[in-house]
Amino acid sequence: MTTTDIPATMRGVIMHAPGDVTVEDREVPRVVEPTDAVLRVEAACICGSDLWPYRGVQPVEDQPMGHEYVGTVVEVGSAVRDVKVGDFVVGSFCVSDNSCEICTSGFPSRCVNGGFVGGTQAQYTRIPQADGTLVVVPGGKPEDPEVIASLLAASDVLGTGWFGAVAAQAGPGKTIAVVGDGAVGLSAVLAAKALGAERVIAFSRHEDRAALAREFGADVVVAERGDEGAAKVKELTGGLGAHGVVEAVGNQVSMDQAIASCRPGGHVGFVGVSHGVSLDGQSLFFAEVSLLGGPAPVRRFLPDLIDRILAREIDPGKVFTMRLPLEQAAEGYEAMDERRAIKVLLEV
Amino acid sequence: MTTTDIPATMRGVIMHAPGDVTVEDREVPRVVEPTDAVLRVEAACICGSDLWPYRGVQPVEDQPMGHEYVGTVVEVGSAVRDVKVGDFVVGSFCVSDNSCEICTSGFPSRCVNGGFVGGTQAQYTRIPQADGTLVVVPGGKPEDPEVIASLLAASDVLGTGWFGAVAAQAGPGKTIAVVGDGAVGLSAVLAAKALGAERVIAFSRHEDRAALAREFGADVVVAERGDEGAAKVKELTGGLGAHGVVEAVGNQVSMDQAIASCRPGGHVGFVGVSHGVSLDGQSLFFAEVSLLGGPAPVRRFLPDLIDRILAREIDPGKVFTMRLPLEQAAEGYEAMDERRAIKVLLEV
Structure with a gap:
């Protein structure tokens, strides 16, 4: 396991019940499986699908929220090969090994070793199957916050x-x-x-x-x-x-x-x-x-999307019509629920 | 209009009500639209879908039956160009001009000038949009009845x-x-x-x-x-x-x-x-x-299917496990309803 300085606790969004969103102290997740990576989240956001439980259409109880993310790798498991500590990465909301027969046929969203990412509306997050799920952004963390927003959009909505x-x-x-x-x-x-x-x-x-x-x-x-x-x-x-x-x-x-x-x-x-x-x-x-x-096989498109974003061919980050610090996540949920914002970016 | 000797009446299958199938004297259909052709049916058959009304799952009243056919052209309308009197033809159960935007995109079953063929369990049948719906069999009527059966199968089931x-x-x-x-x-x-x-x-x-x-x-x-x-x-x-x-x-x-x-x-x-x-x-x-x-765009596949059948690469006519003269159509419906026959060919 390779690691860097990681604090013990962090701030993260929890939905306790429909309409009840808070930001709380939580334990920082660490590598569990040798294929895991832990990221320091650089930006996260609120998804339209987060509104289903927020509105009570889907059951929810004390759930760490968020599945969209860009971040910097701070820890990797012993089996991780392609992603290194310090890399700036984007990943899909779906976990994928990117090597099984379903992944290679173009459907990493249904990887046989897959699942869903969760809890990214937080300062740190654990990503399973890091080599398959994450894509390293060439050139490292972009300086332009608009580019970071666009890369974040690539994680799910784009x-x-x-x-x-x-x-x-x-x-x-x-x-x-x-x-x-x-x-x-x-x-x-x-x-x-x-x-x-x-x-x-x-x-x-x-x-x-x-x-x-x-x-x-x-x-x-x-x-x-x-x-x-x-x-x-x-x-x-x-x-x-x-x-x-x-x-x-x-x-x-x-x-x-x-x-x-x-x-x-x-x-x-x-x-x-x-x-x-x-x-x-x-x-x-x-x-x-x-x-x-079905759940989008985002991982299939990510390398191409990252290239197009870095080349400024597309500017998908414009969907973020509101930006708030992570601490004000509840306000972001409210704004999306009331359709005052198309999508809310959370600055971590 | 080009024509040949055509009698005034013929024999044809009518479903009066669920379970009630007879063969009766009917008027021979003639060209109505300039794009029509009339065929002397050489072989017809009973479709699995004919069993829906036969079993009362679908309403039916005094309906001429049948939508699968091979036959010889005996009359064509003035606008028909590619099909001539004397041609031995196979056609789809769907009418298509084979030239509209939907046809050329591969879905002649949904031609903007389309519809469904009906009443082919008879000695003669009228086919609308003859140029688009029918395909001429190269070499004329095959001598081998097995090949004719296979061509008939191409009309729908194949x-x-x-x-x-x-x-x-x-x-x-x-x-x-x-x-x-x-x-x-x-x-x-x-x-x-x-x-x-x-x-x-x-x-x-x-x-x-x-x-x-x-x-x-x-x-x-x-x-x-x-x-x-x-x-x-x-x-x-x-x-x-x-x-x-x-x-x-x-x-x-x-x-x-x-x-x-x-x-x-x-x-x-x-x-x-x-x-x-x-x-x-x-x-x-x-x-x-x-x-x-959806309804199969059979016309898209017909030229290829005819070639494969004439080359004896495929033998789809084997689905006809019972052959009956047209007059015994009611027996054929019964046999298919009772699953005693996979598919019944009607010799016309």
């Missing part, structure tokens, strides 16, 4: 939006529609455009989000929802529907809207964690669209 | 099984599982093997069907169903699941079994017309499989 756009087969000549104007939806707009989509249609009825969608490359912003929203997409595509659609909300209305907005033979990528969604088999059969969703 | 295997991304190095041992499922076994799958796992607990599955290339036949069937596939694939799965039944158990048999990142092609199937969004999200189903 990577998830990117997966949605890839699943929707965004590319040259394609019209891609994006359902959802949260940080993931906006990231999907950016991704679709970066992947070469000819036209990106965003759905939004909030001026701040619509503005960011446009900045990220949306050619059209549609205010209508549900069947009316889908009808609008058909109207914009000669009656056929979009070639591909990204669903980035996770409820029944958004899922139905996504499928209805897609042309037969098109592709729907659904990356909003499904809550209470049910799909009728016969409707899906006659929609005749390809459907792929 | 084309549908093929689509399922393509949607499941069957190919070299892949393990493909097939749920359903009806004619479509068996055709999917043949298709998966013809497309180069390394290993094909068929599900069957009927010895005649299992034997044909083996003849079509199944390497393993699994008798277990549902969760146990899926567990067996995982056991056979190092705990991961099949790379791709074809669902060829259309009910809840088969759909759940198909998804559960597939590895994360794998592909499920579902070609059994869904009846009463509901998919839980969250389960599908965490299954993380690609899902594509």
Whole structure:
């Protein structure tokens, strides 16, 4: 085990119950498995999915929060080879060895030795399968805080939006529609455009989000929802529907809207964690669209995303419309819950 | 309009109500639209999907039956260019102009000028969009009745099984599982093997069907169903699941079994017309499989299938385990309903 000076305690976010978020003293996590690494977190953030337990839609009790992170390695286990103490790293919210058959087929989010990262809204965090989960940022910690914010976005929302756009087969000549104007939806707009989509249609009825969608490359912003929203997409595509659609909300209305907005033979990528969604088999059969969703295999995209961010080709950190010190995390949850912020970055 | 000697009346199958099938005198259909052709049907057959109304699962009243066919063109409309009187043709059960944006993207089953063929269990049938829907068999009507049977199979069951295997991304190095041992499922076994799958796992607990599955290339036949069937596939694939799965039944158990048999990142092609199937969004999200189903775009595959059949590379006509004269159609429905025949060919 290689290590550096690590304190015994730290500050970290705990959600005790829905709506009850505090920052508390906690023990600093240390290497447990030989494949672990411990990071000093440089920046963390609050995820749209953290709002499910915050709003009581998902059970929660005294849970250390956070699964997005950039940080500096302070300790590695004896089996860690590619990541060294002092490296500045980004990692996926999914743990992956990046070498099993599922990982190498492109789905590190479902690694056979995988799991989920947790507790990154804190000063330190333990990352399992460090060699597979983490990617070292070339050149070390960037000086520009905007670049750090963008790298942080890559850890989940950008990577998830990117997966949605890839699943929707965004590319040259394609019209891609994006359902959802949260940080993931906006990231999907950016991704679709970066992947070469000819036209990106965003759905939004909030001026701040619509503005960011446009900045990220949306050619059209549609205010209508549900069947009316889908009808609008058909109207914009000669009656056929979009070639591909990204669903980035996770409820029944958004899922139905996504499928209805897609042309037969098109592709729907659904990356909003499904809550209470049910799909009728016969409707899906006659929609005749390809459907792929799930926890995003962010690790697959990370090296490319890091390159694009360092080259300033993409600026996904703009989804962070509020920045707060870690100590004020509760205020960040409130702001996201009330939709006053698209996404909140926590300065650690 | 070009035409040849066509009688005024013919014999054709009518389903009056569930379980009530007769062969009756009917008017011979003639060209209506300039894009139509009329065929003298050389062979037709009974489809698994014809059993839904036969069993009362789907409403039916005095309906001319049949949507699979091979035949000789006897009349064409003024706008028909590529198909001529005297040509021996195979066509899809879906009408397609084969030139619209959806057709050319590979989904003629959802042609913007499309629809469904009907009433082919008869001596004559009218085919809309003849140039797009029909494919001329090179060399004219084959002498070998086995080849004619195989061409007839291409019209739906083979084309549908093929689509399922393509949607499941069957190919070299892949393990493909097939749920359903009806004619479509068996055709999917043949298709998966013809497309180069390394290993094909068929599900069957009927010895005649299992034997044909083996003849079509199944390497393993699994008798277990549902969760146990899926567990067996995982056991056979190092705990991961099949790379791709074809669902060829259309009910809840088969759909759940198909998804559960597939590895994360794998592909499920579902070609059994869904009846009463509901998919839980969250389960599908965490299954993380690609899902594509719908009426098969048979026309996309027909030229290739015809070539393979004429070269005797594949023998899909073996799904016809019973042959009856058209007049005995009712007996054929009964035999399929009682699973005494896998598929019944009607000699016209």
